Amino acid sequence: MIINSVWVTWPALVKYGTLGVAGAALIIGLERGELLENNMISTEDFELANEGIVCDERSHTARTEDGTCNILENPSEGSVHMRFGRNVELQAAFGETEDGTLLSPNPREVSNSLMKREQFKPATSVNFIAASWIQFMVHDWVSHGPNATDNDIEVPLPSGDPLGTGVMSVQRTTADPDRSVEDDAYLPATYRNHNTHWWDGSQLYGSNKETNDSVRSFEDGKLAIESDGTLPTDFWSGVPVTGFSDNWWLGLSMMHQLFTLEHNAIADKLKENYPNATDQWLFDKSRLINSALMAKIHTVEWTPAIIANPALELSMEANWWGIARNPETRDLIQNVTDDIKGPNSWLINTIALFDPEKAEQLSTPGAIDHILGGLVGQSKPNNYDVPYVLTEEFVAVYRMHPLLRDAVDIYDIGSNVVSERINIEDTRDGDAEDILDNQGGDRLWYSFGITHPGSLTLNNYPEFLRNLSMPLIGDIDLATIDIIRDRERGVPRYNEFRRQIGLNPITKFEDLTEDPTTLTELKRVYNNDIEQIDALVGQLAETVRPDGFAFGETAFQVFILNASRRLMTDRFYTESYTPEVYTQEGIDWVENNTMVDVIRRHFPELELSLTGVDNAFKPWGLKIPDNYKEWSACDKEQLLWTNGAMRTEYDAGERPGLTDVDIGGLINTVLWEKVNRKDDVAPLGYEKPIHAHAAMATTTFEPASGHPYTGVFKGAECGLLRLSVTGDPNDRGFAPGLAWKVFVDGRNSRNVSALYTLSGQGGNHDFFANELSQYVDKEVNETLGTTALFSLVSTKPTTLSVEKMAKVRADGTKESSVVTPTQVYFVPRPEVKGLFSSASHDFRDDLESLPEGTPIYDVYATSEKIRTSIFPYFHKKYAKSRRDSAKKVGTIRLSSEFISSAFGDGGVFFNHQRVEDQ
Ligand code: HEM
Incomplete structure (x- = not known):
């Protein structure tokens, strides 16, 4: 039995129990190995970027404000303003222009026909905290910065458009100001990250010294916070003063408040144990610890909630606990490998039925150990010889705007009866802090805990984002923009994207979905040509998903690579993830706390609502604890x-x-x-x-x-x-x-x-x-x-x-x-x-x-x-x-x-x- 399918085969193994799960994790590891070899392309001249950077003593044991000096030998690696890299070959990454296919098919038509939400479709395996969390994370990792204000892209309004006739103007992404005509001639358009690429909490701490100074209290290592526990706000906009405050709404107010409070709780703990430490020392350690805690929560809690598959859980835990060199998990994995490496290995034989090529790769001597070596983490940072930066393709797969609801439903703690409904539109910018203040964080966390985000599918894009009013810009349709951005930045269309990242291309629209209405619309909009399907549309259309996955395998393939790289290449998650650098209290804080603990610490009123809840991103409900x-x-x-x-x-x-x-x-x-x-x-x-x-x-x-x-x-x-x-x-x-x-x-x-x-x-x-x-x-x-x-x-x-x-x-x-x-x-x-x-x-x-x-x-x-x-x-x-x-x-x-x-x-x-x- 050889299964011929467009889709990845590892999910089929999971049903074979522990060994099957381990096998699936191996295949994912194999996949990652190939991606690490083939799909990391740097677009930066690091030698030039390194000029003038001096890594002082502090940077050996602390994250710098702008992300420099994480890799001491290549200090600009991963720092702010480094170009986004690519996960597809450069020839495939040239952006589309108006002369070519940028406006074809009309992106507003794609939005009207394939994105528009008629009825909210919830993702019932996760809660709404998961949606604000991922935006909070994205704001740590990437931003293309403010768009260009000249030379807009003019999108003709398609016939029957609710906005009438004429054009919709969309600003272009700001071009890279430092292109060298000669040296960069071979490169497609490049763009610079306005945040540090590292997983360093820059959404809280900023990506430069000035922002960093603005969020600190300069007392006992703490971040500035008002006496009532709210964040200081900007006088004009009412938006909190924090590391990164674009696209602000209530969910971000909650996240930023929570992790600012967490930073200060960590600083208090350190101060208690190191009473003579300076403000700078306490701040640096607290930042390291808080950032690592967020990275861990994302790795072993958010990800397994949003992709709730045992193979993934194993891989993600190995990603984290491996780094911590946790002997328990490693022993478990190694016991499993002993079972599977022999010549008569049931597992390899089973994999051969599904995917002979992968089975052959796994049966080469040492392959399994190599993969697991990667899985259990490294004692030295390893960038596989390509300097670490995040990529345009990574940005593209995190365009998860359908996760948003159109309104926040607010409940009294414990209740299931909606007490108030506030349109998300009315929770934006300065309104967010007012709502947080009026409702209280505890009610809001509870409300987010029991409601669902939208599911990542077609025709589920929130209406408010398709009619988003932006200060100084006017009304925009973010769905249209999402489509344009991928085309503009040279993210290949869906099928080519799949080929580029080592997945099988689809051969017909029916591979994506069986839904007749969607199929008709897809075929109409894309003129019956599967090669035209936009990357985002294809991802949202994928209905064949591994069990428990809230998104499909195309996005997942890009995560496998980048999620691991964010950890593997960072000195502070590898070589310097030690008690000497973090303090023992710090390592313990990271290892022993979960998102539930963090919420509970700062909102003790939620004690009962969180009883038995072991993953804060899954819907909170009645859980009967063991005792x-x-x-x-x-x-x-x-x-x-x-x-x-x-x-x-x-x-x-x-x-x-x-x-x-x-x-x-x-x-x-x-x-x-x-x-x-x-x-x-x-x-x-x-x-x-x-x-x-x-x-x-x-x-x-x-x-x-x-x-x-x-x-x-x-x-x-x-x-x-x-x-x-x-x-x-x-x-x-x-x-x-x-x-x-x-x-x-x-x-x-x-x-x-x-x-x-x-x-x-x-x-x-x-x-x-x-x-x-x-x-x-x-x-x-x-x-x-x-x-x-x-x-x-x-x-x-x-x-x-x-x-x-x-x-x-x-x-x-x-x-x-x-x-x-x-x-x-x-x-x-x-x-x-x-x-x-x-x-x-x-x-x-x-x-x-x-x-x-x-x-x-x-x-x-x-x-x-x-x-x-x-x-x-x-x-x-x-x-x-x-x-x-x-x-x-x-x-x-x-x-x-x-x-x-x-x-x-x-x-x-x-x-x-x-x-x-x-
Ligand atoms: C109220 C909530 C949100 C608002 C108002 C919002 C708004 C925006 C805007 C205006 C942009 C820039 C569009 C452009 O390129 O011109 C953007 C980009 C983006 N958003 Fe959101 N967004 C929200 C929530 C989310 C969520 C929940 C996610 C989930 C991951 C997300 C992920 C992204 C990503 C990945 C980008 C691209 C960033 C880049 O190009 O560097 N956003 N969003």
């Missing part, structure tokens, strides 16, 4: 309530109808992991077969004095009460049911469920018309199926035991002598009895109107034996006797309002204790 059971009762209640119920509360109008029992889809939009933990959370995708819809509240249980029952009947501060009906009340009659969960410190929760009767109370829709009990009579004509009712096989399907409730107190103490009721009754309190109509209506509205603090049920209990009789007279008599003997054991009081939520409907789980399990 959940050991938690205190009320912490467990709060976790389930805040990250479960409130987090999935139905927005107005979205509450499913009582008849609608198919809630699987809804639940699956909410991520809760490790869900089959005992009792409290249902397995993912679990649907309650009956009692599908409910309202839920948190409760306290106030014990009555003088009753004999033990355990949680003695009182419990924290619990959940879920009130539901069995099925569709208009169909089967109104059958109220209750599930009550009492949380216990350090132990599993205790649960009980109760009904009025199996078939309910007929046409009476007043939830509190009757008392409920965990023991109900069997009914001959009961339509729902009693066994299904308690979802278990039991000899006594209509009786639940409450013995476990009596065995342990809410503080976790075990009772030495247990007194268990046989039957408990939930008796509606006078406060709710008769309060609601008996006519047909949705009971959840009633419940949701009850204020927090309402006492809702008195709990009565008896220990008389449950006796039954086939003779109704006696049966009733026994029941009456039990009820009459029941004593009040306490009152359930609401400690929140009732809400209805996807978690309350399908996520929360109430264990039923069977009688035989006592």
